[in-house]
Amino acid sequence: MALLAALINLDGRPHYVQSGWFQISLANLIVVLVMIAVFALAVTLKFPGHEEPVAQEEVAGDE
Amino acid sequence: MSTPGYPIAPDPNVPWTGALRRYDLIKEVVIATLVVLLLTIGCSLIFSSPDDKPVTIASWSAADPGDFLTTAVSELNNTSGTATYGPPYTHVAGSGQNLIGGISLQRIVGVHIPIKAPQVFVLDPLHIVAQTDPALTTVLGEYESASTSDQTKWTDAYTAALPKAIFKGSSVTLPAGHYGPVGPMMSALLAQARAGGLDGALISSDRFYQSDFTRALLFLADGGYLESLAGSQHLQGSQWGMMNETGNYPGQAWLWLYTFWYQVPPFSTSDNADAQIWGLMALFSAAFICIPFIPGLRSIPRAVPVYRLIWRDYYRRAER
Amino acid sequence: MSSGAERPTWTSHLRRQVASMPPEKLLPDTQPVYVASWIYVFGALTIGAFIVVLLSGAVIAMAGPSWWHHSSFGHFINSTHLWSTEFFFAFMVIHLWGKFFMAAWRGRRRLTWVTGAVAFLISIPIAFTGYLSQQNFDSQWIGGQAKDGINATGAGAFFNVLNFGQMLLWHAVLLPLFVGLLIAGHVILVRRRGVVPPLPGKGGA
Numbered sequence: 057m058a059l060l061a062a063l064i065n066l067d068g069r070p071h072y073v074q075s076g077w078f079q080i081s082l083a084n085l086i087v088v089l090v091m092i093a094v095f096a097l098a099v100t101l102k103f104p105g106h107e108e109p110v111a112q113e114e115v116a117g118d119e
Numbered sequence: 120m121s122t123p124g125y126p127i128a129p130d131p132n133v134p135w136t137g138a139l140r141r142y143d144l145i146k147e148v149v150i151a152t153l154v155v156l157l158l159t160i161g162c163s164l165i166f167s168s169p170d171d172k173p174v175t176i177a178s179w180s181a182a183d184p185g186d187f188l189t190t191a192v193s194e195l196n197n198t199s200g201t202a203t204y205g206p207p208y209t210h211v212a213g214s215g216q217n218l219i220g221g222i223s224l225q226r227i228v229g230v231h232i233p234i235k236a237p238q239v240f241v242l243d244p245l246h247i248v249a250q251t252d253p254a255l256t257t258v259l260g261e262y263e264s265a266s267t268s269d270q271t272k273w274t275d276a277y278t279a280a281l282p283k284a285i286f287k288g289s290s291v292t293l294p295a296g297h298y299g300p301v302g303p304m305m306s307a308l309l310a311q312a313r314a315g316g317l318d319g320a321l322i323s324s325d326r327f328y329q330s331d332f333t334r335a336l337l338f339l340a341d342g343g344y345l346e347s348l349a350g351s352q353h354l355q356g357s358q359w360g361m362m363n364e365t366g367n368y369p370g371q372a373w374l375w376l377y378t379f380w381y382q383v384p385p386f387s388t389s390d391n392a393d394a395q396i397w398g399l400m401a402l403f404s405a406a407f408i409c410i411p412f413i414p415g416l417r418s419i420p421r422a423v424p425v426y427r428l429i430w431r432d433y434y435r436r437a438e439r
Numbered sequence: 440m441s442s443g444a445e446r447p448t449w450t451s452h453l454r455r456q457v458a459s460m461p462p463e464k465l466l467p468d469t470q471p472v473y474v475a476s477w478i479y480v481f482g483a484l485t486i487g488a489f490i491v492v493l494l495s496g497a498v499i500a501m502a503g504p505s506w507w508h509h510s511s512f513g514h515f516i517n518s519t520h521l522w523s524t525e526f527f528f529a530f531m532v533i534h535l536w537g538k539f540f541m542a543a544w545r546g547r548r549r550l551t552w553v554t555g556a557v558a559f560l561i562s563i564p565i566a567f568t569g570y571l572s573q574q575n576f577d578s579q580w581i582g583g584q585a586k587d588g589i590n591a592t593g594a595g596a597f598f599n600v601l602n603f604g605q606m607l608l609w610h611a612v613l614l615p616l617f618v619g620l621l622i623a624g625h626v627i628l629v630r631r632r633g634v635v636p637p638l639p640g641k642g643g644a
Contacts, residue, residue, distance in 0.1 A: 063165045066367040070353055077382045079359045083369040087529065095533045098477040099428045099540075105140075125472070129636035131546025135471045137636075142470035144483075151480060152487035155526050159491050162525075163518035170508060170517070171576035207596040216591040224593030231596035330604025337601065340583035349580045356584060365577060368521075371566060373528050393591035408556040411544035421638060425540035430637040433473040437640050 125437040169365045174345055176321065176335065180312035183344045184286045189278065190342040191308055192301070194240035196274035200341040202236035208337070209234060216394035225394070232333060240338050244320035245304060248311050255307050262300040273299035289313035356381050376403065465630050473637050478541075481534035482629075488527035489622065493615065495520040500611055504572060524566055531559055543635045551628040558621040561614060568610035571600055
């Protein structure tokens with residue numbers, strides 16, 4: 057189970073980014089920035105296999 | 120004219136009759152679950168998770184006996200945070216936060232978890248010890264039969280002398296003064312706390328099993344020790360604490376808006392900040408749910424061309 | 440059958456509702472051509488994260504709430520519960536951003552937005568009661584702080600954040616059940632109405 061010990065210890069002294077009344081923990085800031093980056097990539101990166109539309113044959117269950 | 124199967128302005132109210140593409144929904148969900156599972160296992164192996172040891176009354180009274188006794192005396196003389204809290208714990212005229220004007224939901228609902236601070240936090244636990252300590256029984260009898268003014272005189276004198284107290288092990292020595300029975304009572308309580316007895320006394324009930332820590336947690340919250348530990352971890356309300364986790368772990372980033380209000384006036388200086396901010400967040404939450412019904416708000420997406428990016432391939436064909 | 444059509448009953452109403460969602464509609468293997476962007480996978484990722492959250496929580500539930508404090512494997516499972524929660528919220532919020540910018544509530548899809556938004560809001564107290572159920576310093580501090588907020592609304596009299604047993608049951612039973620049902624309803628609504636088509640393009644209405 058020693059294998060399961062954390063490779064990066066996040067238990068140390070907390071790091072914060074502060075500007076006036078604004079303050080955020082470095083960990084939360086990274087999470088938010090990664091989320092924004094992922095969103096930006098999701099709307100810009102090309103989605104595979106969209107060039108071959110199939111015919112309108114079996115549109116089952118139409119109202 | 121637009122490309123067949125690619126209407127330039129598809130009607131969202133009718134089922135789609137345009138071009139289709141193959142899409143394997145189940146494969147998508149299975150792969151998504153596996154991706155999350157791998158990401159989760161990866162992060163867990165690399166970063167683990169926090170588990171800071173809980174504070175016990177025993178560890179608190181050992182680490183900061185002065186703060187412990189200050190809190191205990193304030194419970195005894197009904198001046199502690201819990202004693203003066205008001206609903207849902209104590210009957211205190213005019214206490215409880217106002218939502219707006221003089222309207223307080225806290226007062227309207229009233230006291231449902233009654234806590235008699237002197238009994239619950241000091242006298243009842245001491246009576247347990249007194250069963251095997253005749254001297255303490257006498258002292259408790261003296262305190263409980265004294266007039267309120269005598270009790271207050273003793274507790275006030277004790278509180279005033281506490282900053283000059285000298286602690287050695289589980290004993291406390293105060294400069295000579297008129298503390299009456301409060302001196303030996305507090306010494307006994309400190310010894311009981313150091314030995315872990317107060318932890319047990321505050322969670323025990325007349326039933327065997329327990330799952331409710333209200334009394335022990337209220338007592339801890341009345342002291343300054345827990346707060347000082349939280350302050351060093353940036354967890355206090357004025358430090359955007361609701362979003363934060365101990366150490367360098369990500370916390371509840373989704374509470375950013377709720378946390379934000381506590382940092383800015385008028386809420387940062389308001390006695391009714393909790394009630395006002397919860398009221399405000401209730402409004403914001405309702406607005407968030409109702410975005411599709413709110414003119415203006417629901418039109419924002421048309422003004423922001425993110426949708427042009429998302430559907431760029433579709434528009435390229437449709438507008439050809 | 441015909442008698443049911445003449446005189447509607449609750450049963451016939453339910454039968455019609457079920458019949459309006461045949462397997463081909465519930466589990467289609469084609470989608471409109473415009474369903475072609477990475478942003479569409481974040482709904483599935485959110486469901487995937489919810490499944491991992493439930494599985495890791497189930498392992499903790501089997502061993503009991505104190506287990507992970509004294510077992511290194513238990514601590515690892517707790518870590519997976521924490522990180523899958525972080526992913527659940529992150530993917531849900533990215534999904535939310537995407538659906539907002541697509542104005543995905545158009546065409547009788549407002550209830551889809553509403554169920555999703557409520558699922559997001561209810562997920563917040565799930566995480567919160569989880570923090571309260573950890574039995575560590577975090578739980579003590581968060582409980583002591585949060586009581587003031589909840590008491591200020593009057594709800595603290597009935598929803599006692601310092602009552603461990605009550606918070607654990609809200610966390611492990613009531614709230615997940617509620618969010619699970621909301622997610623199921625949300626997905627059925629998406630399948631029922633279909634994925635919202637693009638906003639009008641240039642030259643369109």
